[in-house]
Amino acid sequence: MSDPLSKTLSEKLTLTPNFEDADAFFAALTQAHTGLTRAESDALNARLIFVLANHIGGSAALNTAIATAKAAHATA
Amino acid sequence: MTKIFESPLYAYHRSPDQDAAVPVRHPVLIIGAGPVGLTTAIDLAQLGVPVVVLDDNDRVVTGSRAICFAKRPLEILDRLGCGQQMVDHGIGWSRGKVFSRDRAIYDFNLTDTPGHKRPAFINLQQYTFERLLVEKIRAMQAEGAPIEIRGCNKVEAIGQHYDHVTIEVDTPEGSYTLEADWLIACDGARSPTRRMLGIAFDGEVFEDNFLIADVVMQANFPTERWFWFDPPFNPGQSALLHKQPENVWRIDLQLGPDIDKEREKRPENVIPRLKAMLGEHVEFKLEWVSIYSFQCCRMERFVHGRTIFAGDAAHQVSPFGARGANSGLQDADNLSWKLHLILTGKAPNSLMESYHTERAEAADENILNSTRATEFITPKSDMSRLLRDAVLDLAADQEFARPLVNSGRLSTPCTYRNSPLISADALAGPALTCPGSPCPDAPLSEGHLLDKLGNRFILLTIDAEAPDAFEECGVRAERLALSVRDDPSLTLKRQYLGDCPAGVYLIRPDQYIAARRDSYDDRHFRAALRRATGKE
Incomplete structure (x- = not known):
């Protein structure tokens, strides 16, 4: 993250704590899956990704989001 | 026929x-x-x-x-x-419908650009x-x-x-x-x-097979492009219906990988598929059937x-x-x-x-466009299909998801960004007409712009002075002098000037823009013509 370009890219995506109410969001997301089959849950998650991605909109921020998610998995 | x-x-x-x-x-x-x-x-x-x-x-x-x-x-x-x-x-035609499973999820309209002589x-x-x-x-x-x-x-x-x-x-x-x-x-x-x-x-070969059939029928489907994802008559696959002249209709049915092509091509196997799509009682005649797989x-x-x-x-x-x-x-x-x-x-x-x-x-x-469309239409993995279906489910209710639906991004001309023939932009004009772009048409008081260009180099001046012609290393560019006064619909102004009061364009014989500037400059346009003919 030292070169200026990747700094600019990541700046478009908020990666510092930003939830108004993190516990409530986690609960609401979990709750939304209650009673769904695995396939229905997968589909719900997929739709949610597109809803949130459209809200972000910018390609740089979306690419950073994908890279951030992939990186977290790799180090888990 | x-x-x-x-x-x-x-x-x-x-x-x-x-x-x-x-x-x-x-x-x-x-x-x-x-x-x-x-x-x-x-x-x-x-x-x-x-x-x-x-x-x-x-x-x-x-x-x-x-x-x-x-x-x-x-x-x-x-x-x-x-x-x-x-x-x-x-x-x-300019309209189309996209269906997912048994419902129409949205309509589109590739509206013709006002003032252009030709339709989309x-x-x-x-x-x-x-x-x-x-x-x-x-x-x-x-x-x-x-x-x-x-x-x-x-x-x-x-x-x-x-x-x-x-x-x-x-x-x-x-x-x-x-x-x-x-x-x-x-x-x-x-x-x-x-x-x-x-x-x-070299490139990418797609494994899915498609049945392509042209049928002759008297049908009152409108002159639109209809595309289905996972329709009831072709479950798990896609379908396309398009009208041609003389009551001929083009039908594309995705059949998936690993099929017996010769068997699927036989009329006794094709006709039931088409009846399932068009309806049992629609009379049609098969003009031509083939099975294709695609590659990019x-x-x-x-x-x-x-x-x-x-x-x-x-x-x-x-x-x-x-x-x-x-x-x-x-x-x-x-x-x-x-x-x-x-x-x-x-x-x-x-x-x-x-x-x-x-x-x-x-x-x-x-x-790139064709590969992306093919991958959306024929998802290669379970996760691609899941994401694709999520887009289709959202698109029915939510306008925001419709740009993600890809049943083919229809052909538009390329703007040449890597060409050695194109001169640097010297006009603060619209991006649509930056050097390397094809000339967009415009209606004039008499006729259309593109009809006046022909197949030679043109120096288009819009409310700008320039010589009637100039020649550089044996290649001649002829002036076409226009004014926003020739442009009652202001299309020329909107597409070629934007906020600029005047503009000069060097246009190639293939009607691509080689250079543009706010006024005529002999050295600038001579260099541009040399560059456009591979001499710089």
Whole structure:
């Protein structure tokens, strides 16, 4: 993250704590899956990704989001 | 209806070349009398370059191939004097519907740009398109134009030399040898020329098979492009319905990988599939059926010595987006004026390199769009399908998701961003007309802008002073002086000036913008013309 370009890219995506109410969001997301089959849950998650991605909109921020998610998995 | 496939359109005739003591040298030989070869031939002949087209057959293609012709190719055909015939024979369309499972999820409308002479698209069978081009060639021949089609002339061998090409041609009366300063291979996706020269054609092959059927029926489906994802009549797959002239309808049904092609092609298997789609009681007649799988491939280089590849021979895409014939016609448009300048000694041979640079950029854009559409239509993994279906489910209710739905991104011309022929922008004008872009049409008080450009270099001035013409290293640019006063709809101003009070554009013979500036400057535009002809 030292070169200026990747700094600019990541700046478009908020990666510092930003939830108004993190516990409530986690609960609401979990709750939304209650009673769904695995396939229905997968589909719900997929739709949610597109809803949130459209809200972000910018390609740089979306690419950073994908890279951030992939990186977290790799180090888990 | 089937007669056109059965009668020779350019029957074999013995050519005096077959009796020549030494092989006859032609400036240009074209292999393949398909849409791209015929268009290139017409373009070259109209520029005064003698041209001979060789085809291994003597008639139009069997069955149904290209059907959608986009605005830019129609504008090219206008330049060649046969756009109106195509529009008169074709049917215009701009609307479409997308279905997912059993419901219509949205409508789209590729609204025609106001003031442009030509519609977004027409549908026209490739065999009619080819017939009209051959009729154009016959009319040109009657006026003495140097253009010839030789049917049943199959090229069997090619020899490349540093300043010409030698070919061995097989005919019903034996073989003969020809030479050409330049050879243009327009012999299709399975190009025998490419194979004979041992040149690779690499890319991505898609495993899904598609049943393509043209049916004749009296049906009152509207003139729209209808696309289905996972319809009840073809579960788990896709379908496309498109209207052509003379009550012919194009149907594409995805069949998936690993099928028995011969079995699926039999009428007893095709007809039930079509009935499931069209309804039990719809009367129809099968005109043509085939099973295709698709690939997105291109040659690494489109120019090999004195052999130039154009159309599907050089690059191939899936049909979603109508980017095959449409891009091939733009290859012809790009190639002809360059070859004309080279053959008349007004440009160096190296100008041909820019044909490769520009059209390879276009091919990459087409392949990118076509590959993305194919992957959306035929997801390759469970997760791709899950994400694709999520988009479709959202798209029905939510407008925001509709741009993600990809049933084919329909053909638009490429803006050349990597071309060595294009000069830096010197006008704070609209992005639409930045150098490297094709000229957008505009209605004028009298006629349309593109009809005034023709097939030469034009210095377009809009409320700016300039000489009536200038010549640089043998190439002439003629002024076309316009004013926003000639532009009642303000289309010219909107597209070419934006907030600028005046503008000067150098426009190439293929109606691409080579340079622009806020006023005429002799040194600037002379340098731009040298650059546009490969001399800078």
